[in-house]
Amino acid sequence: MAKYTGPSCRLCRREGGKLFLKGEKCFSDKCPVSIRAYAPGQHGQRRSRVSEYGTQLREKQKIRRIYGLLEGQFRRYxxxxxxxxxxxxESLLRFLELRLDNIAYRMGFGASRxxxxxxxxxxxxxxxxxRVDIPSYQVRAGDEVSVAESARAHARIIAAVEAAVSRGLPDWMSLDAKALKGTIKAVPVREDMAPDLNEQVVVELYSK
Structure with a gap:
């Protein structure tokens, strides 16, 4: 299966903002987006006019890369x-937010998606x-998501949970940090999801 193996921070710079692909590094002063806030490559600092199609494409790529999906997967969503x-x-973003790997990330069971x-x-x-080992599994309202007993002593999971708690969780989920388990209180609505995403232009792109 196709997989991007290059630097994750290069993707953030290409999309012009933080996609939070590198865990705690994205929240530190070492984040390349903060240091070099322009696109990668020798022409990265050039100002060029972006067409309507270019704007739609960049937004689609941005959302796809945030959730770590291939083009075929994203189109099926x-x-x-x-x-x-x-x-x-809104339905598109909701399906992506309710993926099990994203829920695990939101609850802090992983430093990045x-x-x-x-x-x-x-x-x-x-x-x-x-036990569910399918990242695309769709979690529903009322479901309880927890870390298996065999993994509760993992230092990276414990550190990631502490970082997630310090940043705050979305209102539509709750977390018991000591027990390493959380509950989906409700299905997220648009106001609960990232305000800087423009999903409408993605709809326009695929509707052509």
Missing amino acids: FERASQARGVTG AEARQVVRHGHILVNGR
Whole structure:
């Protein structure tokens, strides 16, 4: 399967903002986006006019890279969102937010979404007491997500949970940091999701 193996921070610089791909480094002064706030490459500092299509493409790439999806996976989420009730763009973001790897990241069971995805794949995450090792598993309101007993002593998980608690969790979930388990209190609505994402232009891009 195709996989990006280059520097993660290069993707952030290309999209013009932090995608939070490197865990705690993204919150430190060492973040390359803060040091070099322009696109990578020899032409990165040039100011060029961006077309409507270019704007739509960049926003799509930004959202796709935040959640760590390949193009085919992202398009399938869009097709599913377009068939769901409600606003297509909001449904798209909701499906992405309710992925198990993203939930694990939000609760601090991984310092980044990539690390949380690895924790899920290794079978360290339980949903309602059952082991689930599928990162794309869709969590629902009322579900309890916890760390398996065998992984509760992992130093990286403990440190990631402490960092997540210090930053604060979304209102639609709760977390018991000592027990390493959390609950999805409600399905997130648009106001609960990232305000700097423009999902509408992605809808326009795929609707052409």
